[in-house]
Amino acid sequence: MTGTLAAIGAGLAVIGAGIGLGQIGGKAVEAIARQPEAAGDIRGSMLIMAAFMEGAALIAILFAFFIK
Amino acid sequence: MKLNLLYSFLLIFLLSGSYAQSHEHNHDHGHDHDHSHGHSHDGHDHGHNHSADHSGDHHVNNFAKECGSPAQVVEHHGYDPTATALHHISDANVLTIMDMVRIPLPAIIYNKDRGIETFSTGKFHAGHHDNGHNGYKDYVLFEGNIHRIKCGGFQDKEVYEVQGFDRQTKANSEGKEVENKYAIINGKGYMLEAKTTYDLNILGGGPTSFIDFSPTKNVITMFLVALLLFFLFRKAAKAYTTRDGEAPSGIQSFFEPVVQFIRDDVAIPFLGDKYDKYLPLLLTIFFFILGLNLWGQVPFLGSVNVTGSLTVTAVMAILVFVITNFSGNGDYWKHILWPPDTPIFVKIILIPVEILGLFIKPITLMLRLAGNISAGHIAILSFVGLIFIFGKAGASMSGSLTGTAIAIPLTLFMMGIELIVAFIQAFVFTILTASYIGAATEEHHHDEH
Numbered sequence A: 001m002t003g004t005l006a007a008i009g010a011g012l013a014v015i016g017a018g019i020g021l022g023q024i025g026g027k028a029v030e031a032i033a034r035q036p037e038a039a040g041d042i043r044g045s046m047l048i049m050a051a052f053m054e055g056a057a058l059i060a061i062l063f064a065f066f067i068k
Numbered sequence B: 001m002k003l004n005l006l007y008s009f010l011l012i013f014l015l016s017g018s019y020a021q022s023h024e025h026n027h028d029h030g031h032d033h034d035h036s037h038g039h040s041h042d043g044h045d046h047g048h049n050h051s052a053d054h055s056g057d058h059h060v061n062n063f064a065k066e067c068g069s070p071a072q073v074v075e076h077h078g079y080d081p082t083a084t085a086l087h088h089i090s091d092a093n094v095l096t097i098m099d100m101v102r103i104p105l106p107a108i109i110y111n112k113d114r115g116i117e118t119f120s121t122g123k124f125h126a127g128h129h130d131n132g133h134n135g136y137k138d139y140v141l142f143e144g145n146i147h148r149i150k151c152g153g154f155q156d157k158e159v160y161e162v163q164g165f166d167r168q169t170k171a172n173s174e175g176k177e178v179e180n181k182y183a184i185i186n187g188k189g190y191m192l193e194a195k196t197t198y199d200l201n202i203l204g205g206g207p208t209s210f211i212d213f214s215p216t217k218n219v220i221t222m223f224l225v226a227l228l229l230f231f232l233f234r235k236a237a238k239a240y241t242t243r244d245g246e247a248p249s250g251i252q253s254f255f256e257p258v259v260q261f262i263r264d265d266v267a268i269p270f271l272g273d274k275y276d277k278y279l280p281l282l283l284t285i286f287f288f289i290l291g292l293n294l295w296g297q298v299p300f301l302g303s304v305n306v307t308g309s310l311t312v313t314a315v316m317a318i319l320v321f322v323i324t325n326f327s328g329n330g331d332y333w334k335h336i337l338w339p340p341d342t343p344i345f346v347k348i349i350l351i352p353v354e355i356l357g358l359f360i361k362p363i364t365l366m367l368r369l370a371g372n373i374s375a376g377h378i379a380i381l382s383f384v385g386l387i388f389i390f391g392k393a394g395a396s397m398s399g400s401l402t403g404t405a406i407a408i409p410l411t412l413f414m415m416g417i418e419l420i421v422a423f424i425q426a427f428v429f430t431i432l433t434a435s436y437i438g439a440a441t442e443e444h445h446h447d448e449h
Helices: A001-033 A036-065 B003-024 B025-039 B046-052 B083-088 B217-242 B253-299 B309-327 B330-337 B346-390 B395-440
Strands: B067-072 B094-097 B101-104 B108-109 B114-122 B135-136 B139-142 B144-148 B159-161 B164-171 B177-185 B186-191 B208-212
Touching: A001 A036, A001 B003, A036 B253, A036 B346, A036 B395, B083 B346, B108 B144, B135 B395, B139 B177, B217 B253, B253 B309, B253 B346, B253 B395, B309 B346, B309 B395, B330 B395, B346 B395
Parallel strands: none
Antiparallel strands: B067 B186, B094 B101, B108 B114, B108 B208, B135 B139, B135 B159, B139 B144, B164 B177, B177 B186
16 A cells, blocks of 8 residues: 555556656756757756756655655 | 457457356366465464364464574465565666576675675575575575574575575554564474665665675676766777778767767756856766666576666765765755845745755665666566466466466567656656756856846
8 A cells, every 4th residue: 555655656656746847947948048048057057957957856756765 | 461460359358268167167176266365464364374284284483482493395386466566666686688698696695693794696506586595604695585594593504405484464562563583494494584674674675784895786786887988989989090080980879969969968058157067977877877778678698687776876866965065066955054045034935945955965866766767677577477466376377378468569569658757767867967966057147136
């Protein structure tokens, strides 16, 4: 039972991460299209934001993974 | 070209067809197999297994006592994807290449009774699944890891034969199900202690009566990669003196743009004019992580998972934590311990949050890198595991072929992604380190507020 709940939790974490990544990627591409000369800066901050968000999601997944 | 595509579709179609057919045909056989599969989950349905004990050729052990219960070697035919994946991403005391070549590593073990002991893990004569055929004193090698047998006095020789290993799930005194491992020696089962704790107890380790200082395959790989990087960088650095003013060539032309990228896009934007002091650190972090990530990508080379191991990333995160806080200036500490220009009730909330943030930053660094790399490896292992799930662990040939046809493209795809992740994670770790140090050393201009 706890295993199933943990799996559902991991799934929810991934949904959240997916939405977040989509937002970040979409907005970054939009920004680059508006201002191509700032592409380097935008890409850098995009990666940092993605890493922060993904870190949160990964912590959730790890917790789900190791709860037995 | 088109014909090739057609052929491959046909092949896959035929394979899946023959798989379905064999599934029908082997129904009886499959049933028999399922039966033995049930056996592999020792203890889960113990009463059932016990009754089937005499009818089948598979014998299931019942370890009534911790040590000395009669036991037989059981061939497990089932395939457990989770256990296999965890076994493959965890550290080991032997370096196995393609399940054929096993390079013994030194073992340095401290225990209270006998002090420090050093020996080679070659003494265990590791075989399939990295299980040792021999035991040494009271140590045995089970799935690549040194375990200690709980009770002594079961044999008189220093090196003795281990017939096999078995697991049994049992409820412990608190009523929780725990999996116990047993070594089978001279027809008797002896309970093993938990795995050594070099993975922070997360992958099935636990407290042991000995401390394992052995350089495991992860340690050896770290040294190898560090040496390799040292020689490559020395070569590239030499080229700047011998080929001064000329266009870069060879390894130099790979390193130069990367080093420049780290300097111009990571160090300078975050650290400003102090970048010179921290650039060596950032470059070391970047290339060390990148090297280990890429080495872990190479199939069969010991299948090491160094950057995916929490202990390794924990040490790197602690280093970043120490360096960040030691280079932090007065402004940095003031903003954490007594944030200026904020009302007192905000301070009450803010100060604990800031202090927590101090520790959360390196913890996320640690989890992110280990999680990403391990997740990639687990995904690849799951795709490879499809072969065994479809092939019913080797019982069905056509099933295995179908599994292979599915597993190859998926694995290739995942490896492609992991190649990108190897670079991105190295970059992310570096850029976050730079941003933490940058925030700690930043000069604040309060007159601008």
